[in-house]
Amino acid sequence: MLIRFSRLALLSAGLCAVSIGTAAAEQKQFPVDPTWQAECGSCHVAYPPQLLPAASWDRIFATLGDHFGSDATLDPAVAADLLRYAQTHAGRAANPAPLRITETRWFRHEHDEVPMATWQRKAIGSPANCAACHRQADTGDFSERGIRIPR
Numbered sequence: 711m712l713i714r715f716s717r718l719a720l721l722s723a724g725l726c727a728v729s730i731g732t733a734a735a736e737q738k739q740f741p742v743d744p745t746w747q748a749e750c751g752s753c754h755v756a757y758p759p760q761l762l763p764a765a766s767w768d769r770i771f772a773t774l775g776d777h778f779g780s781d782a783t784l785d786p787a788v789a790a791d792l793l794r795y796a797q798t799h800a801g802r803a804a805n806p807a808p809l810r811i812t813e814t815r816w817f818r819h820e821h822d823e824v825p826m827a828t829w830q831r832k833a834i835g836s837p838a839n840c841a842a843c844h845r846q847a848d849t850g851d852f853s854e855r856g857i858r859i860p861r
C-alpha cells in the first residue's frame with residue numbers, strides 16, 4: 711500500500727506555510743509499514759511519518775512510556791525498527807522538533823478554515839483525531855475528497 715498526498719510540496723518544504731500546490735513535488739508516495747499501522751494505529755490513526763521531522767520522531771520514541779499521558783511502550787527492538795522507518799520517511803522542518811503534528815505551522819495553515827468550535831465537537835474532540843474528518847485516514851488517504859466534517 712502507498713500513501714498519497716497532494717500538496718506534499720508543503721511538507722517537504724519544511725512543514726511551514728508556503729505557497730500551495732505550486733512546487734514540483736505535488737505528490738509523493740511512501741511505503742506503509744504494517745507494524746507501524748498496527749502499533750501506532752491502535753489508539754489513534756497511524757500518523758504518516760512525513761508529517762513530522764526526524765528530530766520529532768526521536769523525541770516521541772524517547773518518551774513512549776509517557777506518551778501524551780498514555781503508556782505506549784514497545785518492545786525495544788520493535789521501537790528501534792519503527793523509529794528507523796519514521797526517520798527514513800520523515801519530513802523536514804525549519805522549527806525545532808515539535809511533538810505534535812497539530813502544532814506545526816503546516817497543520818495550522820492547512821486547517822485554517824476549520825473554526826475553533828468545530829474542533830471541540832463531540833465527534834471530533836481533538837485536532838489529533840484525524841480520522842473524524844479524514845474518513846480514509848486509516849488507509850493513509852488525507853486527500854480533500856475523503857474529508858467529511860461530522861456535525
Ligand code: HEC
Nearest residue numbers: 749750752753757778780781782809810811812813836838
Ligand atoms: C496507548 C495509546 C497510544 C499508542 C499505542 C500510541 N499513541 Fe500516539 N497518542 C496517544 C494519545 C492519547 C495522544 C494525544 C491525542 C490527542 O491529543 O487528542 C497521542 C498523540 C500522538 C501524536 C501527536 C498528535 C498531534 O499532532 O496532536 C503523535 C505524533 C503520536 N501520538 C505518535 C505515535 C506513534 C509514533 C506511536 C507508535 C510508536 C503511537 N503514537 C502510539 C496515544 C497512543
Ligand code: HEC
Nearest residue numbers: 716717811820824837838839840842843852853854857859
Ligand atoms: C475537523 C476536521 C479535521 C480534522 C480533525 C483534521 N483535518 Fe485535515 N483537513 C480538514 C479540512 C477541512 C482540510 C482542508 C481541505 C481543503 O480546504 O483543502 C484538511 C486538509 C488536510 C490535508 C491536506 C489535504 C490535501 O490534499 O490538500 C492534510 C494532509 C491533512 N488535512 C491532514 C490531517 C491530519 C494528519 C490530521 C490529524 C493530525 C487532520 N488532518 C485532522 C479537516 C480536518
